[in-house]
Amino acid sequence: MAERLLVRALNGGESTKIVTLNGKKMTKMPSALKNLSGLRALHLENNLIPKVCSEIRALTQLTTLNLGNNLLEEVPEEMKYLTSLERLHLFGNRINRFAPGACDGLRNLILLNLNHNQLTSIPEEISRLKNLMYLSINHNWITSIPRELCFLEKLSELQLNYNRLTCIPEEIKFMHKLQKLFLIRNNIEVLPERFCDLINLRVLNIAGNIIRIFPPGFRDLKLREFYCEENPLFLKQPVRAAIKEDVWSLQEITSRFIMNQLEANNPFLMQAIEGYPEVKNTLSKGRECAICGKLFLTTWMECVEFVSPSKNWKTSRNLHHVPLRVLICSFKCFNQRGSNLFGIAKVQSK
Template sequence: MSGLERLNLKGNRLRRLPQEVEALSRLKVLNLGNNNFDEAPEQLKYLVSLQKLHLFGNKICRISPSIFDGLQNLVLLNLNNNRLTYLPPEIQRLKNLECMSLDNNQLRSLPKELCCLRKLRELHLSHNSIIGLCKMKRLRILDVAGNNIQIFPTDMENLELEELYCEDNPLLEKNPVSAIQEEDILTLKELTARFILSQLENKNIYLHRAMQNNLEVQAVLSHKRKCAQCGSSFLSMWLECVKFLDVKQQMTTSRNLELLPVRAFLCSYKCFNHPDHGLFGIAVL
């Protein structure tokens, strides 16, 4: 039995994984769908050859981080129809994961560590409660239908998606909002940060040397953003805007989706009031 490569235990009302399964060091495909697990079995960490794991249709609300230690060869992970509210950051250990499906769970967000999965090409997240997404530049298929997404992250336009499904989300609509303010009032911290950032971008060698020994300032400036209009760097005072990408010619998308709202940031009201930049303010109702 130790040489078994495929095992189907689907629909057996299991609450625990049989101890004999731990010894299946050559197992490549395991189907534990439609059982009664309330957490992912910790014995899975012993299945070092596993490539495809199906855990759909259980009652899983927790995944022990230790499980990921032994699943280095996992290519496909199916956790549809469970009760997950979060994913542990240790999921980044699944270095060979190509496809992950988490439809019909209770997720509100994704850990930033998910971006470390360099081989992840397909991600299914339909019918959760997701508000935001992390940056996953290598994705080709993304399904986030039926969530609570209003606007996509700034780097969304850099993705090379082939398929995007996002129907049944409260996406922002293209309604212009004009600025009620023209002058910017910046704090001393913001003014100082913008000056330092501009000097660093202009290759100020003395400032570069001083920065190398100041870890605290490095940490503060690591949160910088770039203005979508003028390209200048700024720190923590900005205008949050949205731009609408025409995606109908670029990828397969949800029916009737033509314009995709993507978050953008501007450094000043001057940039916001600049004509023809194609950016819209976000009104808070």
């Protein structure tokens, strides 16, 4: 049946550029495809196809392939032969894995749609899709974002809605071209500090996660749209802190002195520390106090500052304040805080 349907579609002979066989209840791909080396677009969505035929490797000029709503269980190895492919639609299948080598030849792929499948992970080989600009893996079972995904330098839009993500890797800072990020309905608790390096991000939707607070540089993002409804964001609830003396360890006192001297370009310390890589690594973890601006090593108090969202942002309804994470170096600085900055109460385990 598949062969007859294809022959019927080939009125243009070998010059045929587009074949559309949607919703024909096909159970396999027609082997006659091997005779259409000049084919540019193949649409086979809404059928019953469980695997890709080997003859597809002849379609080296194919730029669009749509196999959405079929019965595929993997992103097949045959994809690597489609070296001209730019758009690949595999939504609505049963895909739970990538076959080895499936990404190898897809150097021209711009768009990949894997919505509504059964993937639990994204393979490291995704990094081979060097020209990928649009990646959509909504409604799967993804639990983590591999760091390799963050090295797709041309990626402009990433959709991972309705998955099982719990965190975002620090390497997301490398996605300099990212403009749209959708993470709706996951289990994400925090955004990493380097998330704020996404200087070209314009649309962010993190609705339906478990985020309470945002990193300090979040206010500097040049967003146009920001949606965060159904997250347990911190509200303006001040915390009383008992008056006490600041007591620091000898390591903390020494670290603070050295870090602030290095910040002031003390030539003696700058030269001396080069001989102690372990010390240099420890000091690199220093943070800047939000009140006095001095560097410190051990977090004295985690606070939250409430800022108004930018007037340039289109935001969720009733979003009046954005809670930002703030670190303070001492009780003395805590007493000098502004009216919109509060200490975060620690929940004591019983």
